[in-house]
Amino acid sequence: MRRNRQIDRELQVNSQMPMQTETKQRRGAWTRMVAALVLGLGVAIGPIAPAPLHAAPDSFADLAERVSPAVVNITTTTVIAAPTEGFPTVPEGSPFEDFFRDFGFPNGPRGPRRSNALGSGFVVSEDGYIVTNNHVIEGADEITIEFFSGKTLDARLIGTDPKTDIALLKVESDEPLKFVRFGDSDRMRVGDWVMAMGNPLGQGFSASVGIVSARNRELSGTYDDFIQTDAAINRGNSGGPLFNMDGEVIGVNTAILSPNGGSIGIGFSMASNVVSKVVAQLKEYGETRRGWLGVRIQDVTPDMAEALGLDEPKGALVTDVPEGPAREAGMEAGDLIVSFDGVEVKDTRDLVRRVADTEVGKTVRVVVMRDGESKTLLVTLGRRELAEGEEARPSAAPAKPMQKEMFGMTLGVLTPDQAERMGLPADAEGLVILDIDETSEAYEKGLRAGDVITEAGQEKVTSIADLEARIDEAKEAGRKSVLLLIRRGGMPRFVALSVE
Structure with a gap:
C-alpha cells in the first residue's frame, strides 16, 4: 500500500514534466540562438572563465635529486701580503707578543697569508664548463670545485664579465660531467615556482624554494635584468643556479637585499637570457663583445614629450653624438630613436640592451624622429669594449658676452x-x-x-x-x-x- 502511494506521487510529478520540459526546451533553443549570434559577432557575454591553476608540487625531491649533480661548491684561495707599515711593535717577552704575532703585526711572522672564500656554481657542459659570479672568484689564485659526489677538481678561469657579474670556469675531468641547461627567463611569470641551490654560509649543498616575486629588476648595472625571488639566498649562494620546475636554469643567484646580511626573502638572480649570451661569448672569445652605437641618450619625460610634440613619452633621446658609428651614419643630437633593427625602442634601458646584444660589425636600421619627421639611418655597430671612455668633442665659435x-x-x-x-x-x-x-x-x-x-x-x-x-x-x-x-x-x- 505504501509502495502504491509512492508510485502515485511519482506519477503526479512526472505528469507535470512535459509542459515544463517543452518550456525549457524553447528557452534553451532561444538561448542557444542568441549565443550563436553573439559568438558570430565576436562579442563575449559574462565573466571570462578563470584559467586552470597549477597546484603546488607535492615535493621538490625529484627535481633536487635530478639537478644536484650539476651544482658545485666553489672555494677560492687568495694570497694576501702581510702589512709592513703603520702597526705598533712590542718588546720581546711582552704578554701582548702572542696577540700581535697571531695578527701578523711586525713582531710576528711578516710573510704573506692565505685567505679563503666560498661560493657556488653550476656545470653547463659535459666537458667541464662552469658558471659562477665574478665576485666569487675575483682576485683568486686558486679555484677548487667540489661536486655533489664529494669529488674535487681544480678550475681555471676562462673569462669574466664584471658588468653582469658572471665568470666562466673550466675543469678537466676523466669522465663526462652531469650538466644543466639554460631556460628562457622571459617566460617566467610572477608567482611561478623556483628552486635555488648552492652553498649558503658554507654549509654545503642546500636547496631552497620560493616563487618569482618580480621580474626585470635593476640594481646598479647597465645590463641588469634580475629576477627577484623569495627563495632563501644567503652568503655563499652567489653564483648558484635558480631553477624552474623543468630543471632549467633561469637565473644566477647574485645578490640579496638585507639589513643584516641574511636572507629576508628578497634575493636577486641575473636572468638566464642575459647570462647565456655572456657565457657564449666568454666561451668563444674569453671576453665579451658587445655592440656599440656611439651615442649618449636619456629617457623622454612627459614634459619633454610635450615639448617634442609626442603623444606619449617613449624612445631614447640622443643628447650627444661623439665620433663613432652613429655620427658616421648621420645621427644628430636631438634625434629621438624610436626603432632599432626593426624593433620599437621603449626607453634608454631597452635600447642599451638591444645594442649590446647585437653582433659587432652588423649594419642595422635605426629609425629616428627629427624635426617631426621620421628618418631611417643605416648604422654599422662598433665594439663597446673598445670604445668605452671616449669623450664627446663639441665644437663651436664664441659669441659676444651678455x-x-x-x-x-x-x-x-x-x-x-x-x-x-x-x-x-x-x-x-x-x-x-x-x-x-x-x-x-x-x-x-x-x-x-x-x-x-x-x-x-x-x-x-x-x-x-x-x-x-x-x-x-x-x-x-x-x-x-x-x-x-x-x-x-x-x-x-x-x-x-x-x-x-
Missing part, C-alpha cells in the same frame, strides 16, 4: 675663459648659468650654476637672442615647454622648461 634673467636664471654667453675654468674646450659655446633661483622650476629640475645651455628647441644657441627665438617658436607652435640641452662637465642631458 647677460639676462630668464626662467629664474641669470644667463650669460659662455666665454673662452669660463670654458677653461669649467674644464670645457676653449671653443665651446652656449649660455652659461651664472646664478639660479632655488625656488625656480629650473632648479627643481636639476639645473645649477655653471651648467651650460647649448641647444634650445633642438637648435644651437650662441646668444640670448637665439634662446628667445626658440621660446617664441615653441609658443607659436602651441607648446607649453621648450627643450633645452644642458652640459655639465661636458656631459649632456635634456631638460624641458615651461614657457607659459
Whole structure:
C-alpha cells in the first residue's frame, strides 16, 4: 500500500514534466540562438572563465635529486701580503707578543697569508664548463670545485664579465660531467615556482624554494635584468643556479637585499637570457663583445614629450653624438630613436640592451624622429669594449658676452675663459648659468650654476637672442615647454622648461 502511494506521487510529478520540459526546451533553443549570434559577432557575454591553476608540487625531491649533480661548491684561495707599515711593535717577552704575532703585526711572522672564500656554481657542459659570479672568484689564485659526489677538481678561469657579474670556469675531468641547461627567463611569470641551490654560509649543498616575486629588476648595472625571488639566498649562494620546475636554469643567484646580511626573502638572480649570451661569448672569445652605437641618450619625460610634440613619452633621446658609428651614419643630437633593427625602442634601458646584444660589425636600421619627421639611418655597430671612455668633442665659435634673467636664471654667453675654468674646450659655446633661483622650476629640475645651455628647441644657441627665438617658436607652435640641452662637465642631458 505504501509502495502504491509512492508510485502515485511519482506519477503526479512526472505528469507535470512535459509542459515544463517543452518550456525549457524553447528557452534553451532561444538561448542557444542568441549565443550563436553573439559568438558570430565576436562579442563575449559574462565573466571570462578563470584559467586552470597549477597546484603546488607535492615535493621538490625529484627535481633536487635530478639537478644536484650539476651544482658545485666553489672555494677560492687568495694570497694576501702581510702589512709592513703603520702597526705598533712590542718588546720581546711582552704578554701582548702572542696577540700581535697571531695578527701578523711586525713582531710576528711578516710573510704573506692565505685567505679563503666560498661560493657556488653550476656545470653547463659535459666537458667541464662552469658558471659562477665574478665576485666569487675575483682576485683568486686558486679555484677548487667540489661536486655533489664529494669529488674535487681544480678550475681555471676562462673569462669574466664584471658588468653582469658572471665568470666562466673550466675543469678537466676523466669522465663526462652531469650538466644543466639554460631556460628562457622571459617566460617566467610572477608567482611561478623556483628552486635555488648552492652553498649558503658554507654549509654545503642546500636547496631552497620560493616563487618569482618580480621580474626585470635593476640594481646598479647597465645590463641588469634580475629576477627577484623569495627563495632563501644567503652568503655563499652567489653564483648558484635558480631553477624552474623543468630543471632549467633561469637565473644566477647574485645578490640579496638585507639589513643584516641574511636572507629576508628578497634575493636577486641575473636572468638566464642575459647570462647565456655572456657565457657564449666568454666561451668563444674569453671576453665579451658587445655592440656599440656611439651615442649618449636619456629617457623622454612627459614634459619633454610635450615639448617634442609626442603623444606619449617613449624612445631614447640622443643628447650627444661623439665620433663613432652613429655620427658616421648621420645621427644628430636631438634625434629621438624610436626603432632599432626593426624593433620599437621603449626607453634608454631597452635600447642599451638591444645594442649590446647585437653582433659587432652588423649594419642595422635605426629609425629616428627629427624635426617631426621620421628618418631611417643605416648604422654599422662598433665594439663597446673598445670604445668605452671616449669623450664627446663639441665644437663651436664664441659669441659676444651678455647677460639676462630668464626662467629664474641669470644667463650669460659662455666665454673662452669660463670654458677653461669649467674644464670645457676653449671653443665651446652656449649660455652659461651664472646664478639660479632655488625656488625656480629650473632648479627643481636639476639645473645649477655653471651648467651650460647649448641647444634650445633642438637648435644651437650662441646668444640670448637665439634662446628667445626658440621660446617664441615653441609658443607659436602651441607648446607649453621648450627643450633645452644642458652640459655639465661636458656631459649632456635634456631638460624641458615651461614657457607659459
